[in-house]
Amino acid sequence: MDNWKTLGFGKSIDLKIFSAKWVLRENPRNRRKSEFIVLESKDWVNIIPITKDKKIVLVQQYRHGIDEVTLEIPGGLIDDGETPLQAAKRECIEETGFYSDSEPILLGITRPNPAFLNNKCYSFLWFDVEKKYEQKFDTNEDVEIILKDVSEIENLIKSGVINHSIVLNAFLFYYLNEKKWDNG
């Protein structure tokens, strides 16, 4: 299947966390032209921090899209000049104060929504974290830390308590690779 041909871009609309842009494209099958919205965003990271005694460090925070408090893993935008790994460590340290001398493991790279978002999300796993720093929030960020045993995560997912799409992606990669680490 062929890609569509990009014929032009409209003016960017600044929406703070990303910009929206109309793109004029041509269908390769029938040459029909249409405009589509694309949200241009920095890439994202998230990270599963896990302690030596197999507790996952979760963050509870208010989310503006759904106007509710959610239970998630740490995550955020990759800043200019940062690698995904550096961003993941930074977000974990800022949001939770948990840190480990071990290097986070890249679990997988996803597309948060290929239909209209242009970015990627890098999911990591960080073994043997422990509380080392004070939390340090971005403006407008308030985060409460909640520790859950790794065995409890499955029920939190099934019951819909953990329901953020890209948080679930990190846990999918975790489950698909779990045996590798149990034997390692």
Place this chain on the structure above:
Amino acid sequence: MDNWKTLGFGKSIDLKIFSAKWVLRENPRNRRKSEFIVLESKDWVNIIPITKDKKIVLVQQYRHGIDEVTLEIPGGLIDDGETPLQAAKRECIEETGFYSDSEPILLGITRPNPAFLNNKCYSFLWFDVEKKYEQKFDTNEDVEIILKDVSEIENLIKSGVINHSIVLNAFLFYYLNEKKWDNG
């Protein structure tokens, strides 16, 4: 943790597949006021169609956000007056022509992105589908069907070929419940 207080809304910006709206909110901790963007969208559905011989019906299509062709499961918007289940069956039939007399099973409900999207996605599983209809596309939709044995999906995920966040969510629910169906 408390919700923020909503003080007011800005004008809606129509972006065709959703509308963007600035929301003025007050942090309950420090009374600080800020504006946040919220994308208001209809709820979404997606569905894993599986044949009697354990093939998953996947769809290949061009995606405007990433300007690439992706491998996904059928899905789309819930139309006005539809239930999530009706929308999931309709999308599967339109995009693939595959259908089953059995009723799709609700796998789970997720939040595609609680930080800025207000909607939900309902993921379904549809057993014993078979090709019954011609594909019927929306304007600007071109879909190629690709059948993969259910055992191949894990490697398609690990290798990043299937990487759409909410498609991966459907497979996470599938894996978490797999044993139930094997014994059923």
